[in-house]
Amino acid sequence: MTTFHSAPLRRRQWLCATGAVLCGGPLHAMPASPADQLLMGMSMNNLLSLDPAAATGLDALAVGCNLYDSLLEADPHDVARLVPALARAWDVRQGGRRLVLQLRPDVRFASGGPLLAEHAAWSMQRVLKLNLAPASVWKSYGFTAARVQADIQAPEPFTLQVDLPQPTDPGLVLLTMATSMSALVLDRDAVLAHETQGDQGAAWLTTHAAGSGAFALQTWRPKELLILRRQPGHWRGEARLQRVVMRHMTESQTLRLMLSRGDLDVAGGLSAPDVQALSRQPDLAVESVRRGNIYYVAVNARHPRFADERVRRAVLRHLIDFDGMAGSVLMAFGQTHQRPVPAGLPASLPSPGYRLDVAQARRLLTEAGLADGFDTTIRVMAEAPFTGIATSLQATLAQAGIRARIQPGTGNQVYGAMRERNFEIVVGRGGGGAEAHPHSSLRALVYNPDNRDSARLTNFQGWRTGHADPTLNALIDQALVESDAARQVALYRQAQQRVHEAVGGLQPIAAVTDTHVVRRAVQGYVGHPSGATRLRDVFKVGPA
């Protein structure tokens, strides 16, 4: 183990050190990156809570999966394949309406207490009772706060029984158990010891952890620093790293400098030019992982300009420079993908091959009575690659006479306006997130069972764009409960074909890729497509 021994300072040392620095001389350089620590730099802007029942986004999952264990895990090399974790075996019974999971008996929490099925049941019940954002996925399977205690039970110490309240694809529920932050198992007794005013420990868990993961939380200072410490006696065997230190860093240039100097082992959120420059450095490797989410261009079909399908078709199918963006603004951020279902799944279809075709767009606009174009606004988050996509779109829209003004803002402002249907065009990111399942993506992006304003289905991008297609909805609903795998795949393909034929309000342009630059001395670092990158097997070789 490499540690820095504390030595008392003598007055002369202080004076020498200060003098050396003030005279411009370097101080004795410490080894930048000790062999038993992993030093990471990335943006932690979206990491606001560590509570599995409250945290949203992949940043939280990347931390949570190292602090807590999940019932199942998705194989990072094939995310549709589930592998045992806390559950060593699982069954689907009663025609797909009951899941039974057998838990390992040898797992203990960081507090020392045994992990039992009742902890897993309580953790999932807690998500529904708190009803924060992560509850949304469980509610979509029919679970309610009122009934969840009856639906999720622990009939035996190491047996968890989950009754699905409504017909759904049990495979999808199991995937959620494997990839959702909300399915991580909490130490109920430790959490309840910190409960205040009946909050089920929510306030405490925002900044603390009570899990059985390979690491424990040493320090978390939001938007500054997060330190994980190896958890002794983990049931899989102890992690090889003593500590993982993550620092909130948003400047790509500074990340690049720190990587070059050897002060960082892993960096994320670098700009494309910086990734390219670093890829030429022999001691660094570029690791890209394709996520389940997509970058998209969305238009508001409730807006008079975009109510006409011909206008939507012109803008979304013929005035986006898919090829041009792939080689420029999307480098290191995404790979061209034009379907709502991610690539690599049994139901995936190849991209239909939309490409920039200004002449065709002009024809459609003329047919719609807009031969002279029109004025519009593109709302976009003021960060890469969104601004680049918006700029490219602005230029190609102009070729067809559409004068677009770019309105940059924070994610809060852009998606806030979209949730209120108060936008014309948005460049955004979304999709099924962690679950590699067609339903998650279709539901998030194009499903819209009730298009009325009063329905306020704000979690569906389909509702936000104000476009509802009953045929498409029916296909998605039908596929979800189809028990025959081949027929289910066929239905999902039909749904994608329907999206191709009837132009809705949202056009996928690229699958999100998450790019990290990793020091070659770091071994075993496998980025997970669902965001659950586990660091338990990571270690460092050679000189630091």
Next chain:
Amino acid sequence: MSARPLLRGVAGIATSLLGLLVLTFLIGRVMPLDPVLAIVGPDADRSTYEQVHRQLGLDQPLAVQFGRYLLSLAHGDLGQALLTGNPVARDLVRVLPATAELATLAMLIGVLLGVPLGVLAATHHGRWPDHLARVLGLLGHSTPVFWFGMMGLLVFYAWLGWAGGIGRIGLAFEGNVPTVTGLLLLDAALAGDAPAWRSALRHLLLPAAVLGLHSMAYLSRMTRAFMLAQLSQEYITTARVKGLTERQVVWGHAFRNIRVQLLTIVALAYGGLLEGAVLTETVFGWPGFGSYLTGSLLLGDMNAVMGSVLVIGVLFVSLNLLTDALYRVFDPRAAA
């Protein structure tokens, strides 16, 4: 001081701070930012959104929301920050020392370089030291601080390896120094951790120098102007006629008379630095007050913003009071 002026002073300060809070609260409510979305994320469903909206008390009229805030404030509670999940007071206790450490060293650099440079420029008016001071002043003023920061990192960190780089301390030392004062240099010294202390010092010097150079430019120009005004006075001619040395004339007479003016601008500049050097903190990944306030503002985290603004107000009031007290030390007329 009799009781009545003291009470009037306290009432004036309290009114100013209340006005500051009212203004900040109102601005916060008209900003197109939704704190609920910051908590629940962009994909939350309607019931979750409405539940959190209620929990935050945002369904109440503005007057009720503000009244509740003032009531909590009266009990010493600045509320809970959305950004961190911590009480705002605890966050401020964490981020203020980081900024204070940086700002104080930067101010020291600014004063120690800027004031002598201004005096030198004034006493060599129209000659090369004056021109040099003008060029340095122009550079310090016109060059964006983030550019200075990036160039400083490139040269002194990436190329020469003299500076420590990003953050307050090397990543490998993070979490090893027990927090006592929040001033990392002092805490590392108290812990007797020499490598951590050296790492903290290496990390502090470059951002402090970048900020300090900016302050130096301002202070040198102001000092020069004040000194030129004094050096053209008749009492200076008299002093020279009496045969005093140039050093006595400059430092013993002219400089003595600009101390009060200098004190004012140094206090204001220091206040500005304490308020947060956002760009420097961003470039150097310095987890200080400026970063905290900006991050909170962008999330619409009004408890954190209001708490921060209150602290800024109190800081400025305190600096003003301190400056007033020092006036009495430096200027006998003020004490009379």
